[in-house]
Amino acid sequence: MKRLLLILSLACSSFIFSNSAFASEMNGDLTKNEVDQLKNDVGLSDELIQSIEIEEARELIEENAVLLSHVEEIITFDEFSDSIVPYGSQGGDLNAKQIKLSGDAYKVTNNNSSYKGQVKLKFVGNWEWLSAPINAYKDGFAIGWPTSEKVKLPTSNNGVDEFSADYYRWDSRLGKWYLTSSSKVPRDYEPNGGTGWIFDLRQGGSLSKGSLTQYAYTNSKTGSMNYKFTYGHAQLLLNPSLSISKGVFGVVPGNTVKVGHAAGTVTW
Known part of the structure; x- marks a missing residue:
């Protein structure tokens, strides 16, 4: 019984996390991976990342x-x-x-x-x-x-x-x-x-x-x-x-x- 509850708990947590990530993406927020790319690959500071539009940020990555x-x-x-x-x-x-x-x-x-x-x-x-x-x-x-x-x-x-x-x-x-x-x-x-x-x-x-x-x-x-x-x-x-x-x-x-x-x- 405890094992079943643990499995159900993990499944619910996974579902909530997935939907949270999906909602974040749908709302237009930059993902952690995108922010990392802007910092490490593009060379932007945190201040510059916050100052540019989401579409522009993603275009820079592309x-x-x-x-x-x-x-x-x-x-x-x-x-x-x-x-x-x-x-x-x-x-x-x-x-x-x-x-x-x-x-x-x-x-x-x-x-x-x-x-x-x-x-x-x-x-x-x-x-x-x-x-x-x-x-x-x-x-x-x-x-x-x-x-x-x-x-x-x-x-x-x-x-x-x-x-x-x-x-x-x-x-x-x-x-x-x-x-x-x-x-x-x-x-x-x-x-x-x-x-x-x-x-x-x-x-x-x-x-x-x-x-x-x-x-x-x-x-x-x-x-x-x-x-x-x-x-x-x-x-x-x-x-x-x-x-x-x-x-x-x-x-x-x-x-x-x-x-x-x-x-x-x-x-x-």
Whole structure:
């Protein structure tokens, strides 16, 4: 009898564990094995794992991604002046609004037959307003690198491939982020230098965040180059522009467009 009870107990425990694991998977949580892969194979820290979306994390695993570089900056824009306020000096100025910029560069498996044998890089940039901006017009976000590096964008039909950009707003009522706009096509690009997106920063005082992903290819089996993510914040009804500025593609600063950046070096 005791033996029968033990068998039934073990069977129930196994069933509960299996269903718990299944429920966790169905709810979209990362499994322990996935977290271990992100740490040991991709090279992400616990903080980075917690900061990225579940889908993005699983995509990194599928691509056999290896993190090559991570950059992060907090920029403070003075909404009614011609300057960008140095980090840490926000003080009590209600016109100073902060945004966090971060960027990652990965080496991933190249499954694109059009670029067979080449090194494939993946650039992922993120921005998040830490305090809701006062000015809400058109803003821009871009990834760029020196064109002399011969790191090229994938193209077809006179356009850029393997690009994506998303913009989310925080819904305080529901307590979650919701997708406001997205694009698979960059607003503008430089063939050997980067891509960018212009989006409508919605009014209403809610927090906003977004991302930009661009893949690129190079014939160089090993190399090193600088890269830069730029965020342009408009103060009037004039759209930010995208172009090469100081040798790197990005959002161009102007009288009514303030630009902050997060720059790093990627070595593969």
